[in-house]
Amino acid sequence: xxxxxxxxxxxxxxxxxxxxxxxxxxxxxxxxxxxxxxxxxxxxxxxxxxxxxxxxxxxxxxxxxxxxxxxxxxxxxxxxxxxxxxxxxxxxxxxxxxxxxxxxxxxxxxxxxxxxxxxxxxxxxxxxxxxxxxxxxxxxxxxxxxxxxxxxxxxxxxxxxxxxxxxxxxxxxxxxxxxxxxxxxxxxxxxxxxxxxxxxxxxxxxxxxxxxxxxxxxxxxxxxxxxxxxxxxxxxxxxxxxxxxxxxxxxxxxxxxxxxxxxxxxxxxxxxxxxxxxxxxxxxxxxxxxxxxxxxxxxxxxxxxxxxxxxxxxxxxxxxxxxxxxxx
Numbered sequence: 296x297x298x299x300x301x302x303x304x305x306x307x308x309x310x311x312x313x314x315x316x317x318x319x320x321x322x323x324x325x326x327x328x329x330x331x332x333x334x335x336x337x338x339x340x341x342x343x344x345x346x347x348x349x350x351x352x353x354x355x356x357x358x359x360x361x362x363x364x365x366x367x368x369x370x371x372x373x374x375x376x377x378x379x380x381x382x383x384x385x386x387x388x389x390x391x392x393x394x395x396x397x398x399x400x401x402x403x404x405x406x407x408x409x410x411x412x413x414x415x416x417x418x419x420x421x422x423x424x425x426x427x428x429x430x431x432x433x434x435x436x437x438x439x440x441x442x443x444x445x446x447x448x449x450x451x452x453x454x455x456x457x458x459x460x461x462x463x464x465x466x467x468x469x470x471x472x473x474x475x476x477x478x479x480x481x482x483x484x485x486x487x488x489x490x491x492x493x494x495x496x497x498x499x500x501x502x503x504x505x506x507x508x509x510x511x512x513x514x515x516x517x518x519x520x521x522x523x524x525x526x527x528x529x530x531x532x533x534x535x536x537x538x539x540x541x542x543x544x545x546x547x548x549x550x551x552x553x554x555x556x557x558x559x560x561x562x563x564x565x566x567x568x569x570x571x572x573x574x575x576x577x578x579x580x581x582x583x584x585x586x587x588x589x590x591x592x593x594x595x596x597x598x599x600x601x602x603x604x605x606x607x608x609x610x611x612x613x614x615x616x617x618x619x620x621x622x623x
Contacts (some may be wrong), residue, residue, distance in 0.1 A: 317341060317533035320350060320430065321440040321490035323379060324526055325481040327424050328509035331386040331395045334405065335420075335428070336526055340488060341375040347372040347380065349434050355418045355427040356520065358448030362429070367434075368419040372408060377534040381527055384420040385402045385409035424452035424477025429494055440490025444498040452477035460501035475506035480522060482507065485530045485619070505603060505619070512579060522574070524607040525617040535616075538557035550606065554621035558597035564590055567611040573620070574605045596622055 323338035335352070339345050347370035353362040374380050379525025383406035386398050394414065403409075411420040422428055427443035443458055448464035452458020456467040467474045475481065481504040491503065500506065500569070511580045529536045535548075548564045562571065567590055573581040581604065584592075588611065604620045 297445060316488040318372070319432070319439050319490060320345060321483070321487070322428070322430055323483045323529040323531070325428070325442055325504075326402070326509055326523065326526065327422060327477060327479060328399075328402070328521065329478070330444070331384055331394075331398050332402050332509060332521065333398075333420055333422060334381055334383045334402060334523075334526065335527065337374070337377050337380045337382070337430070337537070338483070338529045339376060339380075339533065342376045344376060345374040347374060349432065351431040351433060352382075352419050353429040353431055354422055355429065355443075357425055358446060360446045365415070365417050366419055368410060368417055376538060379527060379529050379536045381405050381407045382420065383409055385412035399521050401521050402523055402526075405523055424457035424474055424479075425449050427494065430490060437614045438492060438494045440492075441494040441498075442481065442500075444496065445494045447498070449474065449476070452572050458498050458500045460499055462499070465497060465499045475500045475504070477595060478508065479506045480509045480525075481505070482525055482619075483529070486532055488531065488533050507605070511574065514580070524572075524574075525605060528616045530618060536599075548608070548616065548618060550618055551621055554623045555596060556623045558595070560596055560620065562592055562594055562606070562608070564608075564610070566590065568592065568608055569611050570609040572607045574607065575602065596620075 296437055307419065308583060317340040320337055320339055322335060324336035326334040328331060350370045352368045352370065353423055354366040355362050356366065372380060383398055384403060386395060387403060387409065388395060389397050391397050411417045414459060416419060425448055427441060427445045429438055430440040432439045449458045450468035457477035459472045459475050461472040463472045484503055487503045490539065491521060507522055509522050511520045511522045513519050528589065550560055550562050552560060568587045570585045572583045575581055599622045601622050604622065606618045607619050
């Protein structure tokens with residue numbers, strides 16, 4: 296009887312959450328970069344301050360159906376309304392090598408908190424593309440978001456394994472197509488306003504995520520830095536975030552038309568734009584325009600191929616944000 300009651304309560308709470316928008320934390324960005332460049336960004340879509348001690352991250356490693364004590368991390372910190380919180384693995388020793396190799400400085404600068412310095416104590420942040428990552432609510436005793444699928448091993452990332460967008464199985468192990476979760480970052484689509492509450496369901500990563508390489512390459516293909524301009528910012532129908540500040544109140548950026556087929560788009564804000572840098576979804580620099588010093592400008596996209604682009608903007612007031620532009 297007790298088990299049936301708990302099941303009923305869980306179903307009721309899950310149904311309540313699933314039927315409403317912008318009411319619970321979810322994962323807004325996932326960074327699985329080279330070596331120890333690993334991070335997760337959480338987004339608070341609500342109008343309430345959130346105490347993170349009521350939440351846990353869990354790692355289900357290599358197809359495991361359970362997460363032991365070392366793979367459960369109870370979070371700490373406070374998230375204001377419409378804010379993001381960036382968790383970076385705690386590897387900051389500049390002399391470290393191998394498993395202790397340091398996180399790159401530019402990713403360290405994005406962190407709100409560093410976690411899991413010692414693998415044997417807690418290794419939640421040591422995900423590498425084939426581990427299901429879970430955001431768990433202690434208040435509701437429920438999974439409120441996930442990346443990957445509990446109980447499924449999509450393949451060894453050292454061989455290219457991970458989850459992807461190729462049906463019917465959506466894993467490298469099944470189809471050999473490029474993984475989106477290994478050696479990539481995942482950006483939550485702006486129309487996603489709740490987490491994914493069903494961690495054992497099939498995981499087609501393309502339904503709720505865009506995927507980009509976690510490095511930036513120059514025109515010769517040489518890595519020149521991390522592709523993390525969008526980390527610390529989030530664009531969402533619940534309300535956008537710019538470096539931890541509600542963009543709706545500060546910048547009110549518009550890109551139109553978006554999607555675009557016209558060859559020209561207009562970028563406008565209530566604050567003066569200083570610089571715009573456009574990257575392709577694979578991290579290639581497409582265009583850089585400096586010295587704008589205007590609240591609006593027209594961007595010529597006639598030479599852009601169809602696809603998704605990241606438009607990184609710096610403003611005269613010092614704020615930096617990133618928007619997605621779709622060219623059809």
